[in-house]
Amino acid sequence: MSSIRKDLVFTFGDRHDGVIGIPGLTIDGNVIEISYFFGDAKPKNIVVISSQAGCPMSCAFCELGSEKFARNLTKEEIRDQALLMLAEAGLHGFTVDNTPHKVTVANTGEPMLNTALVDGLELIAAAVPVSFKVSTILPATKIATETLARLADFAARHSQPVQLQISLISTSERERQEMSGARLSDFHAVRKAAELWRNKNPNGRKVNASLILTSDMKSDVDQVFAILPPELIRFRFREYVPTLHGKSHGLRMISSPQLADIKKRFEDRGYDVGDWASPSPIEWRFGLAGNVIRRMYLDMLSRAR
Numbered sequence: 001m002s003s004i005r006k007d008l009v010f011t012f013g014d015r016h017d018g019v020i021g022i023p024g025l026t027i028d029g030n031v032i033e034i035s036y037f038f039g040d041a042k043p044k045n046i047v048v049i050s051s052q053a054g055c056p057m058s059c060a061f062c063e064l065g066s067e068k069f070a071r072n073l074t075k076e077e078i079r080d081q082a083l084l085m086l087a088e089a090g091l092h093g094f095t096v097d098n099t100p101h102k103v104t105v106a107n108t109g110e111p112m113l114n115t116a117l118v119d120g121l122e123l124i125a126a127a128v129p130v131s132f133k134v135s136t137i138l139p140a141t142k143i144a145t146e147t148l149a150r151l152a153d154f155a156a157r158h159s160q161p162v163q164l165q166i167s168l169i170s171t172s173e174r175e176r177q178e179m180s181g182a183r184l185s186d187f188h189a190v191r192k193a194a195e196l197w198r199n200k201n202p203n204g205r206k207v208n209a210s211l212i213l214t215s216d217m218k219s220d221v222d223q224v225f226a227i228l229p230p231e232l233i234r235f236r237f238r239e240y241v242p243t244l245h246g247k248s249h250g251l252r253m254i255s256s257p258q259l260a261d262i263k264k265r266f267e268d269r270g271y272d273v274g275d276w277a278s279p280s281p282i283e284w285r286f287g288l289a290g291n292v293i294r295r296m297y298l299d300m301l302s303r304a305r
Contacts, residue, residue: 002080002083002084003026003027003074003076003077003080004024004025004026004032004034004077004080004081004084005024005025005084006022006023006024006025006084006088007025008022008023008297008300009021009022009088010022010293010296010297012282012285012286012288013039013280013282015038015039015092015093016039016040017039017040017041017280017281017282018037018038018039018282019035019036019037019038019282019283019286019288020035020036020038020085020088020089020092021033021034021035021036021288021293021296022034022035022084022085022088022293023293023294023297023298024050024081024084026053026073026077030053030054030070030071031053031294031297031298032050032052032053032073032081032107032108032109032294033048033050033107033108033290033291033293033294034047034048034049034050034081034084034085034107035047035048035085035107035288035290035293036048036085036088036089037280037283038089038094038099039280039282041280043100044099044100044101044102044131045089045094045099045100045101045102046101046102046103046104047082047085047086047089047101047102047103047104047130048103048104048105048106048107048290049078049081049082049085049103049104049105049107050073050081050105050107050108050109051072051073051078051105051107051108051109051110051111051113051114051117052069052070052071052072052073052108052109052110052111052113052114053069053070053071053072053073053108053109054067054068054069054070054071054108054109055067055069055108055109055110056069056110056113056182057110057137057139057180057181057182058180058181058182059137059169059179059180059181060178060179060180061169061179061212061214061240062290062291063289063290063291063292063294063295064108064290064291064294065181072109072113072114072115072116073109073114073116073120074116074120075116075119075120075122075123076120076123077120078105078116078117078119078120078121078123078124079120079123079124079127082103082124082127082128082130083124083127083128086101086128096128096129096130100131101128101130101131102130102131102132102133103121103124103130103131103132103133104132104133104134104135105117105121105132105133105134105135106133106134106135106165106290107290107291107294108290108291108294110136110137110139110144111134111135111136111147112134112136112138112139112141112143112144112147112148113139113141113143113144113147114147115143115146115147117134117147117150117151118147118150118151118153118154121134121151121154122154125158129159129160130160131160131161131162131163132155132158132160132161132162132163133162133163133164133165134151134162134163134164134165135165135166135167135210136148136164136165136166136167137166137167137169137180137184138166138167138184138185138189138190138193139182139183139184139185140183140184140185140186140189141183144185148164148193148196149196151164152164152196152197152200152201153200155197155200155201155204156200156201156204161204161205162201162204163205163208164193164197164207164208165207165208165209165210165236166190166193166194166207166208166209166210167210167212168187168190168209168210168211168224169211169212169217170211170212170217170218170219171211171218171219171220171221171223171224172218172220172223173186173187175217175218179212187224187227187228188227190209190227190228191227191228191232193207194206194207194228194232194233195232198232205234206232206233206234206272207232207233207234208233208234208235208236208274209224209228209233209234209235209236210235210236210237210238210277211235211236211237212240213237213238213239213240213254213258213259213262214240214252214253214254216252217240219262220265221265221266221269221271225269230269230270230271230272233271234271234272234273234274235266235271235272235273235274236274236277237259237262237263237273237274237277237278238277238278238279239253239254239259239278239279240253240254241279241283241284241287241288241289
């Protein structure tokens with residue numbers, strides 16, 4: 001029996017640009033988010049799963065930022081999310097046999113704080129042929145350091161690519177820390193993480209560094225070039241999709257000219273720069289940032305009472 005169940009499925013868009021969202025229900029009553037992104041512009045269909053119920057990080061830009069941490073998900077719950085969503089995708093004609101898939105750990109929770117993370121990924125890898133990406137804000141804790149090392153070992157032996165994405169949030173150390181309610185690794189620690197990743201996976205992909213691209217957040221290449229050089233890091237640019245929690249902290253959308261200027265400045269310094277993660281029209285239309293589908297579900301339940 002699955003450790004995660006559903007009682008509602010959200011679908012947005014069509015086969016050319018679509019999203020499926022499932023508020024995953026744990027046996028003890030927690031609600032997490034599982035999502036699925038597909039469309040003509042995506043080289044792989046993407047299953048996005050959660051690592052925790054609630055989150056201890058309290059990030060200003062995240063829809064989950066004001067909610068309390070409940071617990072880590074078990075390795076079975078990590079696996080069962082992916083299998084539940086892949087079964088749902090199969091109803092829409094998408095299977096791992098006819099479409100390449102990637103499982104991304106980036107929804108509810110901070111994955112590096114869950115000691116069961118790698119065990120859960122191992123269970124997924126044993127069940128379905130997928131690549132992986134793990135997105136972390138990189139807390140400054142011993143558990144996060146140990147989990148990262150285990151993840152790097154997993155990446156070295158997995159037959160398909162495993163990506164590590166670190167959310168820098170900002171190129172300003174001060175601004176990065178102010179966006180979180182818990183202590184984060186500084187840029188020197190981020191560099192050590194990238195060096196570990198390269199040493200464990202010399203033929204693997206560079207670490208993605210992700211910036212929260214708002215109209216006001218610092219995105220100055222000169223602030224990071226010396227510490228996080230192009231040979232270790234590539235930058236992932238994704239425009240900020242507004243959330244209710246983010247709006248309450250004054251975060252505002254970036255303009256297209258601002259985005260183009262930032263991208264060029266990083267490219268001119270030798271960085272691999274990707275804007276492949278830019279929100280699709282459907283994501284913009286419905287404001288589909290992480291944990292927004294979960295909030296929609298909880299709002300519906302609240303109105304029904």
